[in-house]
Amino acid sequence: MNSSLHLWLIPLLPFAGFLVNGILGRRLPKWMVTTVALLAPLAAFGVVLQTTFRSFTPMELRSWNDPGPIPALLSLPRIETFGNWINAGALHIDFSFVLDQLSLVMLLVVTGVGFLIHVYSVGYMSDDEGYARYFSYLNLFLFFMTVLVLAGNALVMFVGWEGVGLASYLLIGFYFQKKSAADAGKKAFIVNRIGDFGFLIALFLLIANFGTLTFTEIASKLAYPGWQGGVVTVIALCLLLGAAGKSAQLPLYIWLPDAMEGPTPVSALIHAATMVTAGIYMVARLHPLFDRSPFALSVVGLVGAATALFAATIGLVQNDIKRVLAYSTISQLGYMFMACGVAAYSAGIFHLVTHALFKALLFLAAGSVIHGLGGEQDLRKMGGLWRKLPITFAVTTVGVLAIAGFFPFAGFFSKDAILYAAFTQGPGGKLLWAVGLFTALLTSFYMFRLWYLAFLGKPRGEQQHVHESPWSMLAPLVILALLSISGGWIGIERFSAFLAPSVGARVPVPSSLFPVPFTHFHLSLEELLSIVAVLVALEGWAIADKYYRRKPASPAQLAAALPGGYKLLAGKYFVDEFYGAVVVKPLIGFSKYILGWVVDVGILGGAVWLLGAVATFAGAILQRWQSGNLRSYAAWLAAGAAALLLFVLAPWNAVWPLAINFIWKVAGH
Amino acid sequence: MNLFAQEVPLSWYLLLSAALFSLGVVGFLIKRNLITIFMSIELMLNGVNLSFVTFAHQWHQVKGQIFVFFVMMVAAAEAAVGLAIIIAIFRVRATLAVDRIDRMKL
Numbered sequence: 001m002n003s004s005l006h007l008w009l010i011p012l013l014p015f016a017g018f019l020v021n022g023i024l025g026r027r028l029p030k031w032m033v034t035t036v037a038l039l040a041p042l043a044a045f046g047v048v049l050q051t052t053f054r055s056f057t058p059m060e061l062r063s064w065n066d067p068g069p070i071p072a073l074l075s076l077p078r079i080e081t082f083g084n085w086i087n088a089g090a091l092h093i094d095f096s097f098v099l100d101q102l103s104l105v106m107l108l109v110v111t112g113v114g115f116l117i118h119v120y121s122v123g124y125m126s127d128d129e130g131y132a133r134y135f136s137y138l139n140l141f142l143f144f145m146t147v148l149v150l151a152g153n154a155l156v157m158f159v160g161w162e163g164v165g166l167a168s169y170l171l172i173g174f175y176f177q178k179k180s181a182a183d184a185g186k187k188a189f190i191v192n193r194i195g196d197f198g199f200l201i202a203l204f205l206l207i208a209n210f211g212t213l214t215f216t217e218i219a220s221k222l223a224y225p226g227w228q229g230g231v232v233t234v235i236a237l238c239l240l241l242g243a244a245g246k247s248a249q250l251p252l253y254i255w256l257p258d259a260m261e262g263p264t265p266v267s268a269l270i271h272a273a274t275m276v277t278a279g280i281y282m283v284a285r286l287h288p289l290f291d292r293s294p295f296a297l298s299v300v301g302l303v304g305a306a307t308a309l310f311a312a313t314i315g316l317v318q319n320d321i322k323r324v325l326a327y328s329t330i331s332q333l334g335y336m337f338m339a340c341g342v343a344a345y346s347a348g349i350f351h352l353v354t355h356a357l358f359k360a361l362l363f364l365a366a367g368s369v370i371h372g373l374g375g376e377q378d379l380r381k382m383g384g385l386w387r388k389l390p391i392t393f394a395v396t397t398v399g400v401l402a403i404a405g406f407f408p409f410a411g412f413f414s415k416d417a418i419l420y421a422a423f424t425q426g427p428g429g430k431l432l433w434a435v436g437l438f439t440a441l442l443t444s445f446y447m448f449r450l451w452y453l454a455f456l457g458k459p460r461g462e463q464q465h466v467h468e469s470p471w472s473m474l475a476p477l478v479i480l481a482l483l484s485i486s487g488g489w490i491g492i493e494r495f496s497a498f499l500a501p502s503v504g505a506r507v508p509v510p511s512s513l514f515p516v517p518f519t520h521f522h523l524s525l526e527e528l529l530s531i532v533a534v535l536v537a538l539e540g541w542a543i544a545d546k547y548y549r550r551k552p553a554s555p556a557q558l559a560a561a562l563p564g565g566y567k568l569l570a571g572k573y574f575v576d577e578f579y580g581a582v583v584v585k586p587l588i589g590f591s592k593y594i595l596g597w598v599v600d601v602g603i604l605g606g607a608v609w610l611l612g613a614v615a616t617f618a619g620a621i622l623q624r625w626q627s628g629n630l631r632s633y634a635a636w637l638a639a640g641a642a643a644l645l646l647f648v649l650a651p652w653n654a655v656w657p658l659a660i661n662f663i664w665k666v667a668g669h
Numbered sequence: 670m671n672l673f674a675q676e677v678p679l680s681w682y683l684l685l686s687a688a689l690f691s692l693g694v695v696g697f698l699i700k701r702n703l704i705t706i707f708m709s710i711e712l713m714l715n716g717v718n719l720s721f722v723t724f725a726h727q728w729h730q731v732k733g734q735i736f737v738f739f740v741m742m743v744a745a746a747e748a749a750v751g752l753a754i755i756i757a758i759f760r761v762r763a764t765l766a767v768d769r770i771d772r773m774k775l
Binding site for chain 2: 627628629630631634635638
C-alpha cells in the first residue's frame with residue numbers, strides 16, 4: 001500500500017468545523033452546530049483509526065506479547081510533504097507531516113479524548129450563550145493540536161505550538177466579561193511567550209548548526225559521534241524552556257492554575273489531557289538532541305522532579321476543586337519530565353496517555369459536580385454528594401484510584417514505569433525516584449482529600465437542587481472511566497516496544513510487569529518497587545482518611561498549629577507575588593517611566609514636536625513668498641528664467657575658478 | 670544700388686525680436702494696470718513670433734510660420750478668456766490695479 005494516507009484530513013476536518021461554526025454558528029440552529037462540532041473530531045478520529053489499521057494490522061497489534069519491534073505494514077516514519085514552504089539560500093523547509101509510532105499514539109489520544117470531551121461539552125455548555133463560539137474554538141484547538149503532533153519539522157510544529165496557545169488563550173478567556181478570566185487568558189499567553197522565546201532560539205540554533213529543521217534529518221545528523229554537549233546542550237536547554245512554558249513546569253507553571261477560569265471541559269481537554277503534554281511530546285520528538293546532552297537531560301529530570309513535588313505540596317491545601325486538579329496536573333507533568341530526564345521517553349509518553357485518560361476523567365467529573373451544584377467549586381461547601389451524584393461519584397473514585405496508582409488502574413502501570421526507570425539510573429536517578437515516591441504519597445493524599453471533601457461526609461452547603469448530569473455528559477465519563485481502569489494493561493514493555501522505532505530503545509524495560517507472576521517467592525526489583533509504590537499510595541489514603549473522615553476537625557487544628565507552613569502552601573509559596581514584585585512591577589515601572597515618559601514622551605514625542613516646529617517655522621518664512629501680489633510672482637518668474645539662462649549659457653569653465661579664487665581671497669588668504 | 674534690394678541681416682530681426690520681448694517683460698513687471706500687463710504679454714508673444722518667422726525665412730522652413738499661426742490662435746483665445754476675467758474682476762473689485770488684487774477670496 002503506497003497510496004497516500006491523506007494525513008492532511010486529520011487537521012483539516014476540525015478546521016472545517018471551526019470555519020462553519022465560527023462563521024455561521026450564530027445563525028445556524030443549535031442542533032446543526034452540535035452536529036458539525038461533533039462530526040469534525042469524530043471524522044478526524046475515524047481517519048486516525050483508519051491510518052492505524054493501515055499501518056498495523058490488528059493481528060500484529062495482538063502479537064505484542066514478545067517484546068520485539070512491532071512490524072509495520074507501511075515503512076514508518078512516513079513523511080507526507082504538501083509543498084515547499086520556505087526557500088532561503090541553503091535553507092529549505094517543507095510543509096510536511098510525519099507519521100510514526102509516536103505521532104500515532106498522540107493522535108489517538110488527541111482525537112479520541114478530544115471527541116469524548118466534545119460530546120461532554122454538548123451537555124455542559126448547553127445553556128451557554130456562546131455555544132457555537134465555544135465549539136468553534138474547541139475545533140480550532142484540535143486543528144492546531146493535530147498539526148503540532150503530525151509536524152514533520154520543527155517549524156510546522158511551532159505553528160501548531162503557537163496555534164494551541166491561541167486556542168488556549170481564547171478558551172481560558174471564554175467568559176471574557178469576567179475580568180479574572182480575561183486576565184488569566186492574558187497570563188497564559190504571556191507566560192507561554194517566554195517559553196516560546198526559548199523554542200524560537202532553539203530553532204535558530206538548529207538552523208545555524210544543522211541547516212535543517214526536519215526531525216529525521218536532525219536525528220541522522222546527530223548520529224555522528226562528533227555532536228556532543230556544547231551547542232547541543234544549549235539547544236536542548238532552550239527547547240526545555242519552551243517545553244516548560246507549554247507544559248507548565250517550574251518556573252513557568254504559574255499560568256496553569258489560573259487557566260481554570262475557562263469552562264471545565266476546556267480544562268480537561270487543553271489544560272490536562274493534550275495541550276500541556278505538548279512539551280513532553282516535543283522533548284520525546286527531539287530526543288536525539290537530549291540523548292546527546294547528559295547535562296540537559298539531568299536538568300529535564302530535575303525540573304520535572306522539582307515541579308512534581310512543588311505542585312503536589314500546593315495541591316494539598318487548595319479548596320477549589322479545579323485548582324486541586326490543576327496542581328495535580330502540573331505535578332503529573334513533572335513525572336513525565338522526570339521520565340524524559342532519565343531518557344525513558346516511552347515511559348513518559350505512557351504516563352502521558354494514561355494521564356490524559358484519568359485526568360480528563362477527573363476534570364470532567366469535577367465539571368459534572370460543578371454543573372450539578374450550579375457553579376459551586378469550593379470543596380468546603382460540598383460533601384455528601386455520593387448520594388445525589390452516584391455515577392459521578394463512581395467515576396471519580398476510578399479516577400482517584402487511577403491517579404493514586406492502585407494496582408489494576410492505569411496510573412499504577414505508567415507511574416511505576418517512571419519510578420522504575422528513575423530507580424535504575426544510578427544515584428541521581430535514585431534521588432528522582434525518592435522525590436517521585438514522596439510525590440506519589442502527596443498525590444494519593446490530596447486526591448483522597450478531594451474525594452472525601454466532595455463526596456463523603458455531611459453536606460456542608462446548600463444542596464437543594466443538586467442533580468445528576470445528563471447522559472451526554474455521563475457517557476464520556478463512563479467511557480473514560482473504563483479506559484482509566486484498562487488503559488494501563490497494555491504494559492510498559494509492549495508500549496515501549498511499540499514506540500522504540502520513534503523514541504529509541506534506551507528504556508530499561510522491566511522483564512515482567514504484567515501479569516505479575518507469583519510463582520516464586522523471590523521478588524524482582526520492579527515488583528518490589530511496585531509494592532512500595534502501592535503501599536505509599538495506601539499510606540496517602542490512610543492519612544486522608546484520618547484527617548477528613550475520622551477527625552474532620554484536625555486539618556484546621558494542624559493548620560493552626562503550623563500557621564507559617566499552612567500560609568506558605570495556601571499562598572502557593574507566593575510565587576505569583578514574587579514574580580509580581582520581581583518581574584511584573586519593575587517591568588511596569590520601566591514601561592511607564594523609561595519607555596513611557598523618557599522614550600515615548602521625551603524622545604519620540606520630542607522628535608515629532610521638533611519636526612513640526614521646523615515645518616511651522618519654515619512655513620512662516622515661506623508664506624511671505626505667497627503674497628498674492630501678481631507682480632512679485634512675475635518678478636520671481638523672471639528671476640528664475642534669468643537664473644536658468646545664466647546657468648545654461650554662462651561659460652562656467654571660466655567662471656568657477658574665478659569665483660572660487662574670489663571666495664578664497666575674501667576669506668582672508 | 671537699391672538700398673532696399675539688399676537683404677536685411679538676420680541679426681536685425683533678432684535684435685528687434687529681443688527688444689520687443691524685453692519691452693514685454695519690463696512692462697509686465699512694472700505696470701500696475703491689468704490691461705497694460707495683458708498687452709505686455711501680447712508684446713512678448715509677438716516678439717517670439719517675430720523670431721520664429723525670421724528663422725523660418727532664414728532656413729527656408731515652413732514649420733516656423735505654422736508655429737506662429739498656432740501662437741496667434743492661442744493668443745486670440747487667451748485674449749478672449751483673459752479679457753472676460755478682467756471684466757469679471759473689475760465688476761467685483763471696481764479696480765484693475767494688480768497690487769490691490771492680492772486675494773483669491775472676495
